[in-house]
Amino acid sequence: MWDTDSVAVYFYIIFFMLGCWGMVQAWLSQTRTETIHPFKAFVHLLAFYLSYLLVPLFFFSLYAGWSGYYSIHQAVFIFLLSGILIYARFIEPHHVSVKTLQYQLNPEQKMQRPVKLVLIADLHIGLFSGHERQLKIIVEKINQQNPDxxxxxxxxxxEPENTLADELAILKQINAPVYSVNGNHDEQYPGPPIQNLLQHALKVNNVIDIEGKIVEFDEFRLLGVGDLWAGKTDMRYMPDLPQDKSWVILSHNPDTVDMVPQLPKRPLMLSGHTHGGQVELPWLTNYIMEKVSILGHKKGLYRHEHADVFVTVGTGMVGVPFRFRVPPTIDVIELI
Incomplete structure (x- = not known):
């Protein structure tokens, strides 16, 4: 009953049944998704659910190598590949890290009281990420930092489901005011159907949309700028605004920094968009990043002619349901 051929048959039966389950789940999830590209959403969800096949494949490769059903080279290759993909699919996306940075906003004078900002981006609630487990981890880690x-x-x-407001309800537990701007996935894709849904979800969960608005703080002003790819990044008016305080600019795409005009005090822009590559592979990731950011932004702090820009790697995923060597990150920036 438990000879090698029998075990292989049981494995293929389990593999087939799990594959059928994945296809059904992908189809059902697609029907609840707010999208104008249902087939594309189905394909992405199929990759998400079929990734569960990696788990039995991982264990079967051990048995197949030990029993001689596979050659040792085949078994090692499948074992390593499936193990890496399991890590990138099931482990790293939930391993939320916290990184800190001190930044002197006004080089000529330190602030009277440091201000602790928490920056997150690219939650991408929908097909692959931003579900209850991850959002709970993110909120807990944010509150542990005690931000201003x-x-x-x-x-x-x-491409979220139509229950977005309920999914974001946990954000009410954040013990600090939350300010936000939209990104290209919120504006341009999947399209107009998402905008009202997102606007309602943010409003009922106490997230303040500051696109095109200025928020006053004691020693700096916070400006929200719309998405670059959506054509909402006009900042030519900034030199006409009061310049008695330093500026912090919140904008999704870091390439927006190229549009910041010269100001008396050098602003700091905070952005996301790049995911830090999301999957870090030699050569390939850097090649893809050239398409994502024309100015070469990936992650961290960059200095440009009229402003500095800090790029967070974000917490979510697009394209493929994997993060590898780029864990989801919450950035704590202490303005001094």
């Missing part, structure tokens, strides 16, 4: 304010640099969504 939380900034969300866009791309809230990735």
């Amino acid at each position: 304010l939380v900034l969300v640099a866009g791309d809230w969504t990735y």
Whole structure:
């Protein structure tokens, strides 16, 4: 009953049944998704659910190598590949890290009281990420930092279901005001149907949309700028605004920094969009990043002619349901 051929048959039966389950789940999820590209959403969801096949494949490769059903080279290759993909699919996306940075906003004078900002971006609630387990981890880690304010640099969504407001309800537990701007996935894709849904979800969960608005703080002003790809990044008016305080600019796409005009005090822009590559592979990731950011932004702090820009790797996923060597990250920036 438990000879090698029998075990292989049981494995293929389980593999087939799990594959059928994945196809059904992908189809059902697609029907609840707010999208103008249902087939594309189905394909992405299929990759998400079929990734569960990696688990039995991982264990079967051990048995197949030990029993001689596979050659040792085949078994090692399948074992390593499936193991890496399991890590990238099921482990790293939930391993939310926290990184800190001190930044002197006004080089000529330190602030009277440091201000702790928490920056997150690219939650991409929808097909792959931003579900209850991950959002709970994010909120808990944010509150552990005891921030003065939380900034969300866009791309809230990735073809979400129509229960978005309920999914974001946990954000009410954040113990600081939350300010936000939209990203390209919120504005341009999947399209107009998502905008009212997102606007309602943010409003009922106490997230303050500051696109095109200025928020006054004691020693700096916070400006929300719309998405670059949506054509909402006009900042030519900034030199005409009061310049007695330093500026912090919240904008989804870091390439927006190229549009910041010269100001008396050098602003700091906070952005996301790049995911830090999301999957870090030699050469390939850097090649893809050239398409994502024309100015070469990936992650961290960059200095440009008229402003500095800090790029967070974000917390969600698009394209493929994997993160590898780029864990979801909450950035704590202490303005001094």
